[in-house]
Amino acid sequence: MTDKQALVKYCLRLGDNSLVLSYRLSEWCRNAPILEEDLALTNFAFDMIGRTRLLLNYAGETEGEGRTDDDLAYRRGEREFYNNLIVELPNGDFAATIARQLFISAFEFYFFTALQRSTDTTLSEIAAKTLKEVKYHLAHAADWVIRLGDGTEESHNRMQKAVDELWMFTGELFEMDDVDSLLIGLGIAVNLAELKPKWYDKVSRVLSEATLLVPKDGYVQTGSRKGIHTEYLGHILSEMQFLQRAYPDAKW
Amino acid sequence: MNYNKEQILAILATIADPEIPVISISEIGMLKDVIISENGYEVILTPTYTGCPAMGIIAEDIITKLKENNISPVTVKTVFDTAWTTDNISKEAKEKMRRYGIAPPLTRSCNNEIFTINVIPCPQCGSFNTVLVSRFGSTACKAMYKCSDCMEPFEYFKCH
Ligand SMILES: [Zn+2]
Numbered sequence: 001m002t003d004k005q006a007l008v009k010y011c012l013r014l015g016d017n018s019l020v021l022s023y024r025l026s027e028w029c030r031n032a033p034i035l036e037e038d039l040a041l042t043n044f045a046f047d048m049i050g051r052t053r054l055l056l057n058y059a060g061e062t063e064g065e066g067r068t069d070d071d072l073a074y075r076r077g078e079r080e081f082y083n084n085l086i087v088e089l090p091n092g093d094f095a096a097t098i099a100r101q102l103f104i105s106a107f108e109f110y111f112f113t114a115l116q117r118s119t120d121t122t123l124s125e126i127a128a129k130t131l132k133e134v135k136y137h138l139a140h141a142a143d144w145v146i147r148l149g150d151g152t153e154e155s156h157n158r159m160q161k162a163v164d165e166l167w168m169f170t171g172e173l174f175e176m177d178d179v180d181s182l183l184i185g186l187g188i189a190v191n192l193a194e195l196k197p198k199w200y201d202k203v204s205r206v207l208s209e210a211t212l213l214v215p216k217d218g219y220v221q222t223g224s225r226k227g228i229h230t231e232y233l234g235h236i237l238s239e240m241q242f243l244q245r246a247y248p249d250a251k252w
Numbered sequence: 253m254n255y256n257k258e259q260i261l262a263i264l265a266t267i268a269d270p271e272i273p274v275i276s277i278s279e280i281g282m283l284k285d286v287i288i289s290e291n292g293y294e295v296i297l298t299p300t301y302t303g304c305p306a307m308g309i310i311a312e313d314i315i316t317k318l319k320e321n322n323i324s325p326v327t328v329k330t331v332f333d334t335a336w337t338t339d340n341i342s343k344e345a346k347e348k349m350r351r352y353g354i355a356p357p358l359t360r361s362c363n364n365e366i367f368t369i370n371v372i373p374c375p376q377c378g379s380f381n382t383v384l385v386s387r388f389g390s391t392a393c394k395a396m397y398k399c400s401d402c403m404e405p406f407e408y409f410k411c412h
Contacts, residue, residue: 036385036386036388036396039386039388039389039390040386040387040388043388043392046301046303046305046392047301047302047303047392048303049303050299050301050302050303050304051302051303053302054302054332121333122332125332125333125335126302126332128332128335129302129332129335129336130302132335132337132412133301133302133392136387136388136410139387140387140388
């Protein structure tokens, strides 16, 4: 693998994560428990689409074959997507969506903080911009986890169930392969092993404040670094890509 | 007719922010530069938010406005090299925003704002007796508040 190929794959991984999570969050539009939450989750989705466009465009530019953000979003098959499995899982109840958001926003907070020091200036600029947005996402998700965990018996139980069920998908966030090792050597990528203790500490503090138990690490679901996904990604893509697949280059 | 950079920037300074029409794209700090070369005119913008939906409209407004002044060809480039912050909004622009009914961002680029509780004064009556209704509003850059004295709801432009 060349440096360039590694960078393309790294940008796709980051861009696919924000694209697929944005898709899931936008499914809450008009379905959230209260109007303010409808706005919050769709605002998150908006931030993530903005980030996706920057990252996929940069992947396309680096690749140098003339592919745009749209080409990469609409014309790649499931096995060519590198998003973490956790973002493609169905939303579940509101507790599951919020637990996932806490796990991801805490990860992104430390990740983009570190990526600001990347030797790749495009990535460091995107990181600085994204970090401002992620801070709001993290504060919001943590607030809800605490409110629901430390709420009624029903909300506490559902929050704990969501945390327990999603825990086995969090290990994958920190998984590294030859793309990471190559780019870490160049000062471009973030060493995910260094983020894990910070992430664990932040998430544990929020869960404790929410009177929730921190799950024990056990079996970890992985596959996305190799493009292996749950059954859910294919369904997302069949809807997201339908128009461009049926009517290539359609514009309106 | 040949225009220099200052003249072009002055023309562009008349374009309003589509979300807050009392403020120009220059006052909010999005308009960064104009580069004139034999290939035409390149206008450099920095977006307020990565997902800012107004960017496309602003780019069109720029091209239309310059065309009206027979300035072409124009390209619009978006840059991120120094991330936009609410600190880029001038003091005068903040006052215009308040008079328009939007509480302007507090003080400096309060990166830690969200972790502390700030009192946002009501843009209508100036009361400090206000409550946060939602951290997110009709656009990504605003939060929703209500005033417990004049009872009016209002938007707050979040620090960024
Ligand atoms: Zn008032």
